[in-house]
Amino acid sequence: MVDHIVEEKRPPQTEYIGLKRELISWAPIIDRDKCDVSSCGGFCVGYCPFGVFEVSPDGSKAEVRNPNNCNVGDEACKWRCPRGAISFPPRDRLRAQLKSLRKANVKDRGDDGT
Numbered sequence: 001m002v003d004h005i006v007e008e009k010r011p012p013q014t015e016y017i018g019l020k021r022e023l024i025s026w027a028p029i030i031d032r033d034k035c036d037v038s039s040c041g042g043f044c045v046g047y048c049p050f051g052v053f054e055v056s057p058d059g060s061k062a063e064v065r066n067p068n069n070c071n072v073g074d075e076a077c078k079w080r081c082p083r084g085a086i087s088f089p090p091r092d093r094l095r096a097q098l099k100s101l102r103k104a105n106v107k108d109r110g111d112d113g114t
């Protein structure tokens with residue numbers, strides 16, 4: 001039996017540490033071989049407060065429809081998927097990406113970012 005926690009819907013981030021959210025590549029990845037909506041009722045769709053997931057048109061799989069709505073660095077849904085079907089990019093890749101975006105941001109502003 002899946003624990004059907006339904007989070008209150010919230011607006012997604014528009015910025016993260018001073019960077020526009022849409023510049024940051026961070027979103028869940030669904031393993032379609034493991035995902036099975038019939039076994040969980042589409043748990044992640046109801047659980048995600050930012051509307052990242054939707055059920056596929058045939059009702060069998062979850063799909064990532066709004067990747068940029070995902071809260072940067074948040075992997076809460078991964079731990080709750082009963083089939084272990086959700087993963088995220090490695091955190092060191094996220095850190096490297098943020099570092100490089102912040103560097104570019106500082107350069108664009110022409111200051112030291114303070």
Ligand code: SF4
Binds near residue numbers: 035080083
């Ligand atoms: S990704 Fe996991 S929680 Fe979401 S529908 Fe598939 S099996 Fe269920």
